[in-house]
Amino acid sequence: MQRIELLMTALEYIEIHLRDEIRTEDIAAACFCSKSTLEKLFRRVHNISVHEYIVRRRMTLAAKKLSTQPELPILDIAVEYGYSTHESFARAFEQVWNCRPSEFRTAKFTELFPRFHEPPQKGDNYVMQRRHVDINELYDLFQERKDCFFVLCDIKHMIAINDISRKAGDLAILEQMRRMTAASGEEDITFRIGGDEFCILTGSSDQAYAEQIAEKIRSMNGQTFSYEDQEIPLTLYVTTVSIKECNRYDEVFAGLHNALRASKA
DSSP, X not given: OOHHHXXXXXXXXXXXXXXXXXXXXXHHHHTTSOHHHHHHHHXXXXXXXXXXXXXXXXXXXXXXXXXXXXXXXXXXXXXXXXXXXXXXXXHHHHHHHSSOGGGGTTOSOOOSSOOBOSOOOTTOOHHHHSOOBOOHHHHHHHHHOTTSOEEEEEETTHHHHHHHOHHXXXXXXXXXXXXXXXXXXXXXXXXXXXXXXEEEEOSOOOHHHHHHHHHHHHTTTTOEEEETTEEEEOOEEEEEEOOTTOOSHHHHHHHHHHHHHHHHO
């Protein structure tokens, strides 16, 4: 089985079994490869372990339930995603979201760790070299909002932040998402579209409205977030774009990333 086919099989197996007890050995068996082969390939392509990815996907789906179904007891959500106690679930949730599940009930965002999509192939262009995540939910909403503007954001100097620690990088992404949602309106929705690339799909066809959101986000550039005993400044590239001429899924993905690239030129 070729690398891409192996990874796609692994990702599909994980997604189907997120609510079940799942071990890396089980995933490797479904891919007809060894556990070590799967772990090495997964980390090489996605820069994360299989276990870490499973936890982040579970916490992403759990976060959706917390915010969209506030009547559900937290323990019921914990059990659904494989945690037998409120405490063990809360620990896992806090590692991903940096807050307790009870504090998340009023959050406006849930797609912190979307499903990984088909990995890039050698020789592909810039857009295809970006980490692929599943933007099906964004694409479906875009079909209803084709005249609406996007606000796009990307972290400046993300490599330097990750060099401090992986946790610092995760906190930078959380802070980026918080700034975007704080600047957006009630009808605007924030999505992650890559490693540290995010977009807001607004509910407005008025470019001035999108620019107003972008300016609010820019005004926060240079503000810091806390990591252990450090205050780390965070600055974002921010731009607005309308891509209503894009119709296919891959055109939407490429259009957003090309607009971000152009904003850095």
